[in-house]
Amino acid sequence: MVTPTQEIWDWLAEVPDPEIPVVSVTELGIIREVAWDGDTLKVAITPTYSGCPATSVIDLMVEEKLREKGVQNIALERRLSPPWTTDWVAQSARDKLREYGIAPPIDGTASDGRMGRAARLSGHNLTIPCPRCASGNTDKVSQFGSTPCKAAYVCRDCLEPFDYFKCH
Secondary structure (H helix, E strand, O other): OOOOHHHHHHHHOOOEOOOOOOOEOOOOOOEEEEEEEOOEEEEEEOOOOOOOOOHHHHHHHHHHHHHHOOOOOEEEEEOOOOOOOHHHOOHHHHHHHHHHOEEOOOOOOOOOOOOOHHHHHHOOOOOOOOOOOOOOOEEEEEOOOOOOOEEEEEEOOOOOEEEEEOOO
């Protein structure tokens, strides 16, 4: 019997991102497609960027979850086109990131996969609100935070350091 794909999406929603365990791989938008091809389940995964060190761990976690649920024949596909964008991050994940102490990506700034159309058009740096106190009085400390997909910031009001999930 073939498991309905919606049930498989529900199972994959239980797989946490290995670098940010409060959000699932589905909430991050990196699971792109789930489909049956005969008796083989095909799952397309788009990494947050092509050199993401967590990609192989995510593949393993997805496969383990599916095998735990009884799926025998699995084909994982690494899909690089279109490239992943922070626009694919679900609102639930953005809320969880903020609660976890990570500033979520700013909506609408990942439109071209680089700095973001909104930032380019304004000619100004984006204001990244502190996830702890919501102050906009923040400074970027480093382009790279705890992982390559995050930048390190500090809040000048509450003095707390935090990561910002960079837009791309």
